[in-house]
Amino acid sequence: MDATEREERREHWAAVVDDWRESGQSIAAYCRAHDLAYWQFLYWRGKLVDEAAPAGFVALAADAGGEDCGIRVRLTGGQVELVLARGFDLGELSRAVAALGNARC
16 A cells, blocks of 8 residues: 555545544444444554543643633543533643543553
């Protein structure tokens, strides 16, 4: 497979992952509905998140208008709690969770 084919495949899966995010379905339900291999979807979702996630920190920008972004992270006694409002930005959450998952202490 040459570089052009790899890039086309990456773009295809990026579109698939974006479509899933907008669908509101679970990964399993989306894969069943679109006749996709679950393991392959997880592979590409992880690969695409890894490409987009910076190492170490993720900036979650506050809205200049002072509106709530819909994502709150509470750290209490070693526990992490995510509080999500209706309509939160799934892309921001995905990047934040990926960065937390890759964190090293």
